[in-house]
Amino acid sequence: MRRLWRWILVAFVWRAAREEEPGEERPPRIVPDGAPSPRAELVVVALLGLAALSAVAFIAVYAFDRIPDQTQYLGIALGCAFGFLAAALIVAAHHLVVTEELEEEYGRPHPGEADRVARVVTESGGRLRRRRLLAGAAGVATTAIGLAAIVPAASLGPIYNLGRFTRTPWRRGRRLVDQNGRPIRAAEIHPAELFTAYPEHADPEQLGAPVVLVKLEPDQLHLPPGRKGWAADGIVAYSKICTHAGCAIGLYRTPLFPPVDKPPGLVCPCHYSTFDPETGGTVVYGPAGRALPQLPLTIDGSGNLRAAGNFSGPVGPSWWGVRNRRVSS
Ligand code: FES
Structure with missing residues (x-):
């Protein structure tokens, strides 16, 4: 728990350090600026939504075990959830994240290198315009898939209303x-x-x-x-x-x-x-x-x-x- 708090504190300090002072001059970009792609963003949001729906379908099929061929439908729903999630990540990687390949000699670490890496990560997402929408969609999709992964644990045994078993x-x-x-x-x-x-x-x-x-x-x-x-x-x-x-x-x-x-x-x-x-x-x-x-x-x-x-x-x-x-x- 203490370690978790330490990581949260480090993230907070790092985030605060990233805030620009008013009038502060921006350093030149490391990663070239990329053109925004609103259509790709919408495609990613749609794919994440489909992934979330597939995960919810998995939970629904699991809950209604009288459905014929339930096992097959469970497999299809879970497969679709991961398939749509993978498709969303592929579209985001190809159309929303600025990428470039640099070849550099291995050498001694330089002071400020960590800061440079952090800037590369930040600037790589410079093409994103609907950040909140994308983050929300990603949160919904990962939450639904996480629930779909946890729900089958209910099959380990009854938890309440044990009277009907005895x-x-x-x-x-x-x-x-x-x-x-x-x-x-x-x-x-x-x-x-x-x-x-x-x-x-x-x-x-x-x-x-x-x-x-x-x-x-x-x-x-x-x-x-x-x-x-x-x-x-x-x-x-x-x-x-x-x-x-x-x-x-x-x-x-x-x-x-x-x-x-x-x-x-x-x-x-x-x-x-x-x-x-x-x-x-x-x-x-x-x-x-x-x-x-x-x-x-x-x-x-x-x-x-x-x-x-x-x-x-x-x-x-x-x-x-x-x-x-x-x-x-
Ligand atoms: S159900 Fe497995 S041995 Fe009886």
Whole structure:
């Protein structure tokens, strides 16, 4: 911060030193004076405006993610923003900035050389007439492009209104039904098979709705402390949504020859994250960084499977602080 203030002070002093005293005689120009080019200035302003509009379009397309082919439009908008900015700089360099090439021998630095360089820079912009307009357009364009560069950071994770990420349709007593809404009986769940179930009378499209059911032998179960009784007659239920990137758990690996084969695993086919149903859905392989949330089960008097509560943790892909959140119904 102190360094920043020092630079601001240096710039202020340098600027003050550049102010001409009234009646002060101007030194002869170093850079030859160039003819003004109002049309080129307007072209530069227009190109900067188009760059700003393209950057704003990028932000708009990013915000409305229901637009079909969103990725392509994002690329086009950002490409146009940088393209128009580059075009504006090229036009300014060729038509608005006085340029000349000088060849000089390398030598020792002379006193006053820094001042001479500063004058060259100042005089190079001598052709500009609409300086404020150009500076304003450049400011708008760079601000819009800067915002377009920052906005995608919103995809790193939710910041507010986290309730919708921790709410699920499950609560104690809710029956498990199949895709046709028919209650699932515990006796229908057989070992080495994978079943998908949904909460009765709830929207099956919700992220927290689908669960996978597998049946294990009681001596296979090594659930985490506090989950005693979460399995019903050896049947365990886990969220069907992978905690890596949200794909559906669709495969169930079961050992064909248990003495040498790997233990059972719930597998996500997207990147092959594998979760252990015996130990509470812990990750045994793949990129997922968090266990599958487990749903406690119970069996009612009619032999139907019911939820005995809500999930052990938030459902779906992980985000900042997800481990510290509790789910709600
Ligand atoms: S989404 Fe499941 S492993 Fe990547």
